[in-house]
Amino acid sequence: MSEYLTVRCPVCRRAHRYTLPSYPCACGAPVAPPLDRHRPAVPVAHRAWQEEWVTVRCAACGLPGEWPRPELGCPCGTSLRIPVAEDRTAAAPDGLVRDAVAAAERYLRRLGYRDLRRTGHRLPSGVWLRGHGVLAQVDPAALPATERDVECLWLAALAESRRGVHFSRAGHADGARARGDALGVPLFLIDRDGVPRPVNQAADGLDATGA
Structure with a gap:
């Protein structure tokens, strides 16, 4: 009840x-x-x-x-x-860093993306971060991101003429990684210390060159 x-x-x-x-x-x-x-x-x-x-x-x-x-x-x-x-x-169990959105926001600012803002609503699979030239999805779920998650982000970013970037606390399923590679979507794993780590070639490139 x-x-x-x-x-x-x-x-x-x-x-x-x-x-x-x-x-x-x-x-x-x-x-x-x-x-x-x-x-x-x-x-x-x-x-x-x-x-x-x-x-x-x-x-x-x-x-x-x-x-x-x-x-x-x-x-x-x-x-x-x-x-x-x-x-x-x-309170996060086991002392893990759970604020995935703040970690992704700090990382994107370090890469050179400015004017970042969170949308006024929360999605079932995460939170949007919008900035000049970038649309990031931050997924704090306990399960790996799916191929559909990556595809939806790519389509949304394409419609807004922004670069789509995906962050996940639980990583990405094999299908999601393959789709990210095919679409050129940078995929990042937010590790136990709250640090985004590149998990595909597009993410490696973004990490190296910045915005």
Whole structure:
């Protein structure tokens, strides 16, 4: 049964029953942020991208992922941010570096790509990073990236006249590597230390020459 919480709007004092939605982890298990029942919901005064997401670790596979922070819209027009018990969420098991998106962003900046920004939504298979001349997909899943992942990135980058680059925390399946070679898509493995490592010829070239 989905977790729920009684939420009272501090502006109009209406009480609402909020049911927490769940999202599918890459492993297929449902994931939902743990609610904090000891703190009240607060109105959203302003929005910032980094505040729209909460990191939650999947109870089934241990993979942390970024999910939309719970909110509730009150009929009075107030958007309420639902309190989340974040101290139970994002600690990475075994001391592994899990922030794959930040690692990929740092690496691309080192290569010379500027104006990098994350898109305003999270994809089931990762997060987009867009910059001048580049479209990167960062996949923090516990399973290797697939051939379809590489093909979808290539098509998206082609449509935007950018260079597609793929980062994966769990590596790439053999079919994905072969497709990356055929399409000229650089593929990188983000290792246990959070360092992107080239895994195909296109990635070796990009690592050597930069943007």
